[in-house]
Amino acid sequence: MWEETVAFSGPFDFDLALSRLALDPLHYVDIEKRLVKVPLSVNNKKIVAEVVGTGTLEKPEFLIRAETEKDRALERLSEIFQWNVKLIHIHEHFQTTELKSLFGEHYGTPLVLEFDPFSSLIKSIIHQQVNLNFAFALTERFVKTYGEEMDGVWFYPSPEKVAQLTVEELRELQFSGRKAEYVIGIAELAASGQLDFEKMKSKPDAEVAQELIKIRGVGPWTVENFLMFALGRPNLFPMGDIGIQNALKKYFNLDEKPTPAQMEKYKEPWNPYLSYASLYLWRSIE
Incomplete structure (x- = not known):
């Protein structure tokens, strides 16, 4: 069994990430202990990695435990939880857009990947x-x-x-x-x-x-x-998604769902972080 501490600069809202992961009944999440157990397939071996949040929104820190495959497991967990993405840069980008208040409300929300x-x-x-x-x-x-x-x-x-x-x-x-x-x-x-x-x-x-x-x-x-x-790509905006259409309608106080032309216009200033605009819009109606 190995243990490792991972820390980086915030914001990173791990509690919010856990609450989203907990929606899936197949995930092992303990909200009180701030813990998630992640199934990983590493070098054709199945291992369970335990990720415990020990830090704060502004100073994220995690205690990681697993049986074997330390380096590859840490690399994969970093991909899944997107620990290398500077959320502060994305937050700052949206401060000059119409989504400013949405990004204030859901400050530090990470894009957490599916486990496989x-x-x-x-x-x-x-x-x-x-x-x-x-x-x-x-x-x-x-x-x-x-x-x-x-x-x-x-x-x-x-x-x-x-x-x-x-x-x-x-x-x-x-x-x-x-x-x-x-x-x-x-x-x-x-x-x-x-x-x-x-x-x-x-x-x-x-x-x-x-x-x-x-x-x-x-x-x-x-x-x-x-x-x-699955791949954590930062610039996707599924315009056909009903949730995004409903979120835009609510956020911009529209009488009906936005047209594709309206959505094209809205999303221009959100480049190159459209995936985060999508995620925060979904969050706003969850």
């Missing part, structure tokens, strides 16, 4: 066109049937395992036939190496989008969601 790119893509397919409660229930059913538990933490099943499933098996969990086909199809691509998540990390947004949009079941919303929450 494959599970992120599968999760967004499962979440398509169903209400949030059912989406979480369906995802939980899927992971608890085919995934693996370690130290009270759930790991999504591997691409190899999902690729072996049948549509009928997933239908028994209440998947639609089409959704079951999409999930198995993505797993087959990932298991065969045609979908290489590690390589995607160094590709530009447009190239990743081009690769993903060819896959059955993957539309623009899923691509934008993946770029933002």
Whole structure:
């Protein structure tokens, strides 16, 4: 077992990050202890890393514990929690825009990634066109049937395992036939190496989008969601997202949802941090 302390300059609202992570019933989060246990696959090993917040909003500090793979685990946790992103620079950027008060209200909100790119893509397919409660229930059913538990933490099943499933098996969990086909199809691509998540990390947004949009079941919303929450890309603004449309309507006191032309105009000054505008707008209606 190793322990390491990570500290950097704020702001970074870890308590807010925890409250968002706690929305997913598959996450192991203890709000009072300011703790989250993160399932990591490092060098083909499954490990559980414990992240405890020991600092403050302005002076973030974390105690990290895990069994093995210290360097790679720390590197991956830094990616997931975006510890290397200077949120103060993003905050300052928005002080000259119409979103100034929104960024004051949600000061220090980090963009926390999904714990694993494959599970992120599968999760967004499962979440398509169903209400949030059912989406979480369906995802939980899927992971608890085919995934693996370690130290009270759930790991999504591997691409190899999902690729072996049948549509009928997933239908028994209440998947639609089409959704079951999409999930198995993505797993087959990932298991065969045609979908290489590690390589995607160094590709530009447009190239990743081009690769993903060819896959059955993957539309623009899923691509934008993946770029933002699996790869941590800072400049995404899903204009077709109903939540963002509703948040803009509320924030700007509009009579109806904004048109695409209005949204294009709004978002111009928010470049190159559109993902943070998206995140803070979602926060405003959560």
